[in-house]
Amino acid sequence: MRTVSIRNVAEVVGRELAGRLAGGDTDAVRDLYREYGKLVFTVANRVLGDRGLAEEATQQAFVKLWQAATTVDAERDIRPLLCTITRRVAYDISARERRRPWQELNEATAPAGHEGNGFERAWTTWRVRDALDRLPEEEAEVMRLQHHGGMTHTEIADRLGVPVGTVKSRSHRAHGRLSRLLHDLREEVAGT
Amino acid sequence: MTIHDDLQAGYLEGDAEAEAHVHSCAECQARLPELDSIREVLADPASWDEPDAGLEDRVVGAVAAEAAPLAAPISLDERRQRRRNVFTARAPVWSMAAAIVVVGAIVAGIVAANGGAPKIDARFALSATALAPHAHANATVRSTNSGFEITLDVSGLPRAPAGSYYQAWVKGPNGLVPIGTFHTGNGKVVLWSGVSLDRYSTVTVTLETEGGDPGSSGQRVLVGELPAH
Numbered sequence: 001m002r003t004v005s006i007r008n009v010a011e012v013v014g015r016e017l018a019g020r021l022a023g024g025d026t027d028a029v030r031d032l033y034r035e036y037g038k039l040v041f042t043v044a045n046r047v048l049g050d051r052g053l054a055e056e057a058t059q060q061a062f063v064k065l066w067q068a069a070t071t072v073d074a075e076r077d078i079r080p081l082l083c084t085i086t087r088r089v090a091y092d093i094s095a096r097e098r099r100r101p102w103q104e105l106n107e108a109t110a111p112a113g114h115e116g117n118g119f120e121r122a123w124t125t126w127r128v129r130d131a132l133d134r135l136p137e138e139e140a141e142v143m144r145l146q147h148h149g150g151m152t153h154t155e156i157a158d159r160l161g162v163p164v165g166t167v168k169s170r171s172h173r174a175h176g177r178l179s180r181l182l183h184d185l186r187e188e189v190a191g192t
Numbered sequence: 193m194t195i196h197d198d199l200q201a202g203y204l205e206g207d208a209e210a211e212a213h214v215h216s217c218a219e220c221q222a223r224l225p226e227l228d229s230i231r232e233v234l235a236d237p238a239s240w241d242e243p244d245a246g247l248e249d250r251v252v253g254a255v256a257a258e259a260a261p262l263a264a265p266i267s268l269d270e271r272r273q274r275r276r277n278v279f280t281a282r283a284p285v286w287s288m289a290a291a292i293v294v295v296g297a298i299v300a301g302i303v304a305a306n307g308g309a310p311k312i313d314a315r316f317a318l319s320a321t322a323l324a325p326h327a328h329a330n331a332t333v334r335s336t337n338s339g340f341e342i343t344l345d346v347s348g349l350p351r352a353p354a355g356s357y358y359q360a361w362v363k364g365p366n367g368l369v370p371i372g373t374f375h376t377g378n379g380k381v382v383l384w385s386g387v388s389l390d391r392y393s394t395v396t397v398t399l400e401t402e403g404g405d406p407g408s409s410g411q412r413v414l415v416g417e418l419p420a421h
Contacts, residue, residue, distance in 0.1 A: 029255045033248050041243040049238055058243060059251050060322055066255045067319075067415055070393045071363065088410065092322070121229075128233040146205075148240040176201035178230070185226050 010130075014077030021065070022074040029066060036079065037062075040086045042129040043122045047090035048097075057093050061086040080123070087122040124185060131181040139174035142167055196220055203227050204234070258319070313340075318395060318416030324349055327414055329397075333389065340385040342371060342395070347378050349413060352399065359400045361408060362418070364392035368408055373400070393418055 013035060020028035037058065044057035064085050065078075072081065132140060145151045145159060153171065157164040196219050202210025203220075204227060214220040214227065233239050318329040326348035334341040344360070352358050352375040359373045360383045369392070372383035385392075397414040 026259055030252050033251050037248060038243060042239055045238040045241050046236055051241055055243055055247050058247060059254050062251045063254050063258050066258055070417060124229045125233050125239065128230055129239060144240060147234045148237060171205060172201060175204040179197065179201045179204055182230055
């Protein structure tokens, strides 16, 4: 029930922001960034593997979203559109950085490993990062140390100054919560 | 939480027992692609980076700079209604509208027929994109018996590289309609639209490759909004 509820809330927020953007509300941009800026950055960062370029892509993605504001459907969740724009901007920047002639820029020159199911990969990144940001802080910290830091439960326990058992239970709760939050990911990708 | 949920969480953790179960259980296998895609994201260091705290202001500033030349915000319904008006009303209506509506430098006004001079129905500007950051174009629209003549006065756009060309489009709820191709980067370019512009909101110019996909490449070098007045 919790997963469905969060998904519905996210869609309602996405539609509300789409409506404001389509109406030419310039204040909507800051709210869009606060809601999705980190997710846009993460999608771009996974494509580009460079923080500076990912920030450039993030900025461009929001500018392009604004440029497309008059064609935005105010009744539809804005997130898939923003995710698509982000992916395209990131691919364009990636191609530019590889110094390819610009007439060759298109989806076919997407970075290696990103050619197929491009939207699916980008959307999965978007949703996983969003789910991580919804975890309680102490669980998110364990996840970060484990996956990003490559630390064992014992090392995490030493770092945090808590018993290993506590780390294990936080880790399991966090992964369970993440799994439930993303339970309908495939279905959602198919529907977007 | 079922035993399967519990073991799927264990799979995300990298627990060996849970991995063995998920690979052998029909119910869990159905979710395996989803679980693997989640694990892939978790394993990528780029997934964990945080953007610079100043990025928010840079993004808002960049959008504000983009929005500055445009007219004051109006509702979507109002934009659509105004767009219908400009291309369907007759000259006397345009004259009256031009007398009372003050439009910005980019979203242009409506000019009534004036002696033997060409009748300009609307003016607007096309702005640069990241692909051609110095490009700019001023555009005029004339309604004729043959269709809509759109003349671009282009500057700052490099000549299209060999084997490629520029293509202009109008875009709206009915889709994307090509209105002409060219290769020069500067000077006057005359384009023709056979579709009524009241149903289209945007004019774009893209870079295309000869012999490539007939659809748009998406490589936009100029973007402009058809006037809503």
